Amino acid sequence: MPKATPVTRNDVAQYAGVSTAVVSYVVNEGPRPVAPETRDRVLEAIRVLGYRPNATARALRMGTTRTFGLITPDGGNPLFAELAKAIDKEAAARGYVVLQTGADGDPATEQSKIAELVIRRVSGLILVAPTEDLDLSDTDIPVIAINRVLSTVSSVRPQYREGARRGVEHLLEHGHRRIGLVIGGGRSGERELGWRDALLAAALEDGPIARTTFSRRGGYDAGRELLAATNRPTAVFASSDLQAVGVLRAIHEAGLRIPDDIAVLAFDGTAETEYSWPPLSVVRQPLEQMAREAVSRLIDGQGAVEAVTYPTELILRRSCGC
Incomplete structure (x- = not known):
């Protein structure tokens, strides 16, 4: 059975009775405004036709994948699982998704995972309890550490x-x-x-x-x-x-x-x-507070390297x- 032809932006434009540029403005939320009724027609066309924009191409155009890389030392530890859930919730509230992986507390593995996530063009890195001899000199994206202080990036941890x-x-x-x-x-x-x-x-x-x-x-x-x-x-x-x-x-x-x-x-x-x-x-x-602080610093900017602490309960x- 032949595969169905993918729905294109031209198909959406024809169905909604608009130009392909208008479809692009709706999908990418800019750079030009679109009248509410026109936007509604485009969104209806996307829903009816099942159009799926190319996320990779969109990320390259916008200069961001709106994705965070999260590296934990042990995915089976309930503490790190709960922290990852809190980070994912905070990131989603700001329009970001989280790509999580583990390093098993091994410096070489952690360094390799960092390089892989950078290649995938993540918008920022969150390192939970990272090993202390990491080399982040070639990492040109925002990085924040949780539960351990690193000398080169900001950190968030409990008191x-x-x-x-x-x-x-x-x-x-x-x-x-x-x-x-x-x-x-x-x-x-x-x-x-x-x-x-x-x-x-x-x-x-x-x-x-x-x-x-x-x-x-x-x-x-x-x-x-x-x-x-x-x-x-x-x-x-x-x-x-x-x-x-x-x-x-x-x-x-x-x-x-x-x-x-x-x-x-x-x-x-x-x-x-x-x-x-x-x-x-x-x-x-204070997992929720630390997650909120980490996500906020990656998105809004970190300024000077700072070690932030939160009280425990x-x-x-x-x-x-x-």
């Missing part, structure tokens, strides 16, 4: 240190004096510093630390490590939701009660924490004793 401090202070208010930390990475980040700030202000020594990956398995292994300590903590602050879920499993398997025997509080605040057992108390990242549920 990690302040949020972690508030979370640990809440555990202290429940009477806990030995608070363990489950943290990702091998160095002192802002969440670890916030944990130390709270303990220092209470004149307490640091509790035990378990360093692991930002994953459920990592949290599970870290939880077992902390529970096996001679003087196990009475509360645990986990630097991510996924780690906290793993810690919960380790505690349940040990036959301990949450929060009676050991309390848990996490940093991130994804929807997953509402449905763990017990529901997790969390320091919630402490949400209290059963895992801490509330």
Whole structure:
């Protein structure tokens, strides 16, 4: 069966009784104004005939694809999934679409994905928790980082240190004096510093630390490590939701009660924490605000390189004793 001939701009013009130039003005929203009744006839012709403008050609004419490239380190992490959804919503409200891909936290992969998106002529790049040794010198489009500071582009992130401090202070208010930390990475980040700030202000020594990956398995292994300590903590602050879920499993398997025997509080605040057992108390990242800021800066211009931070929200549920 022969393929149907694609509908052209000439077909639309003939059906609407206008010139092809008028069709172009309607499709491209300019550069010349079109009378409302004429515009309605053109739109009706487009609907009836099923005309589909060439998006690539239109982008080349307008100098923009109205598309953002979004690179996340782990597409399976609920935090990044919720952040991507918030970014997509904000972009759509401004007439942009989002092309998302993952880098698995690998610098070489991330650099390659950036190059691919630039070739596709995206209008801007959003890098979520990017690796720190990225080379963006040849990138001639707007770039913004989320959840990590880069020296060459503006960034948006939560107030990690302040949020972690508030979370640990809440555990202290429940009477806990030995608070363990489950943290990702091998160095002192802002969440670890916030944990130390709270303990220092209470004149307490640091509790035990378990360093692991930002994953459920990592949290599970870290939880077992902390529970096996001679003087196990009475509360645990986990630097991510996924780690906290793993810690919960380790505690349940040990036959301990949450929060009676050991309390848990996490940093991130994804929807997953509402449905763990017990529901997790969390320091919630301001995902919607960060998404709005990132999209706005890409579209409206960024000015000087700036690191923007937003306050977190402490949400209290059963895992801490509330």
